[in-house]
Amino acid sequence: MDSLITAAARALAAGDPFGALNRVALRDDAPALALRGIAMAQLGDLDRAKALLRRAARGFGPKEPVARARCVVAEAEIALVSRDLGWPDKALEVARTVLEQHGERLNGAHARHLEIRRLVLIGRLDAAERALAELDPTPLPPAWRAAHELVVAGIAIRRLRTQAARQALARADGAARQAGIPALAAEVAAAASVLSTPAARLIAQGQARPLLLDEVEGLLASDVIVVDACRHVVRAGRTVVSLATRPVLFALARALGEAWPGDVSRGALVARAFRAKEADESHRARLRVEVGRLRAELRDLVEVHATEHGFALAAPARRRIVVLAPPVDDEHAAVLALLADGEAWSSSALALALGASQRTVQRALDALSAAGKAQAFGRGPARRWMAPPLPGFPTSLLLPAPLPAG
Template identity: 75%
Template sequence: MDSLITAAAHALAAGDPLGALKRVALRDDAPALALRGIAMAQLGDLVRAKALLKSAARAFGRREAVARARCVVAEAEIALVSRDLSWPAKALDAARATLEAHGDRVNAAHARNVEVRRLLLIGRLDEAERMLSALDPSPLPPAARAAHELAVAGIAARRLQTKTAHAALSRAAEAARKADIPALTAEVENAALVLKTPAARLIARGEERTLLLGEVEALFASGALVVDACRNVVRDERQVVSLATRPILFALARALAEAWPADVSRSTLLARAFRAKHADESHRARLRVEIGRLRAELRALADVSATKNGFALVPRRAGEVVVLAPPVEERHAAVLAFLADGRSWSSSALAIALGASPRTVQRALEQLAEAGKVQSFGRGPARRWMTPPLTGFPTILLLPGPLPSD
């Protein structure tokens, strides 16, 4: 490797893409193409970066397995940043295996971090955690350690393990300081904002207030009966009952919890669960059936008792009943939660991340666009959707993945 390539690689490692380009901008050999691609990615020109990396991988040839693998890892990271979730994950796994087999521990660790970030984005926390546990970050250089700790913090935050997340972010900040890469420091600072921004709303006894992520964790450990509208579950400290596939039952449970310790009239329950403006005997009969089903679902956590006016929720163990609601409640809130990261998303990538059909996501995006809440650019397969980040609207409790005890 000649001195210009070495100097350009050092510049990229230090977060200086312009310095790297000054050395290799006019060269078309394979190492220069790869370095130019990474530099363009750091500068934000992802389309050009992807093309350069593909050219570099072809130019290296089959004998340069390690160099080709590094190009694949860089291309995978670009796909992740551009939210191309259809990019073949098996190619990244094969590249990581090649790097590990040839002793390139730093780039293999980087490949693992990219895999973890992708799994984290689509809510596969168990897989991400298993992959991270197989890596010891201590021998890694500061930049790679910071990336590792950011992944640890991301998993911990989604599991509502805020102490673990705080510790990981502190280690990430220290590693970023040692790496002396401004972009990495900014990424760590941005990740830390999740723990300092209201993550949900608490509704109890007719009052409402916002909660930080740490306060949500404390609420789940408090012994209260929580009707969790972020995940459509009912939980206390010992048990979780999911009503995610039973929207009518969850609507009834939430209405009863918001009124607790008072009861809720039958007419109010009919309006909340069935949206019935003028209830007849068939509606009342259906309400009795659904109340019976709700009693059966919640039998280990609470009873639903009949009163003179309607029904009331009676917890079995908990001394308090509260509702945990998202910070913003509106139609298609989950789509907005993903777009709030400021990245541009394709509708197909959103469908993968949300676990929904592409057509469902497309309809949601079109309705949000009509309301002026999202905007698109490009056409056909190249069409992307985005929105500026919404103040006070973090995504942790809306992104996929189980909360504790789910």
């Protein structure tokens, strides 16, 4: 490796893409193409970066498997940043194996981190935690230790383990400062801001107030009965009843939870659950059927009883009933939650992360676009979606991973 390549690589490691380009911008050999690709990725030109890395991989050829594997890892990182979650993860696994077999422990660890970050994004937290447990961050350089701790913090946030998240973010901040890379320090600060940003709203007895993430954690650990509109479940301690596939029943449960200890009129319940402007006899008959189903679903948590005007929830002695709602009520809140990270998402990546069909996601994106809450750019497979920043709308509570059962 010549001196210019070495100097460019050191500049990239220090977070100086312009310094790297000054040394290799006019070169078209494979090592220079690879470094130019990484530099362009650091500058945000991801399409150009991918093209350069692919040229570099072809230039290295089959006799240089380690160099090609490094290109694959770099391309995988670009795919992750650009939310191309359909990128072939098998290729990354093969590249990681090649690197580890040739003694490149650090690059192998970096590839493993990319695998874990993808698992976190698509909500496979159990698999992410198992993979993370196999990694020892001690020998990693400061920048990579910071990245490792960001992954640890991300999982802890999604598990609602706020104390563990704070500790991981503190370690990430220390490692980022040691690395001396401003962009990395800014990423850590942005991740830490989630803990001081309202993550949900508590609705109780007709009043609403914002909750921080640690307050949500405390609420779910208490003996309060929670109608969770972020996950569409009703929970009391370790007992969780999911109504995620029963939207009518959850609409009834939420309406009754918001009114507790009062009741909700039959007309209001019909409007809430069936979106009917006026309740006729058929609506009232259907309401009786659905309330009976809700009563059966929640029999281990609360009672649903009829009143003179409608229905009400009755909690066991000295237990409260509250509603935990997203910071912003929107029919497509889950899609908005993912778009709120500021990255450009494809509809296929959103579908993968949410565990929904691409057509369902596309309908949600079209509705959000019509309402001015999301915007698209590009065409065909290159089409990406972004959302303007929404104050008080973090993704942490709405990502598609189950909240802890106890």
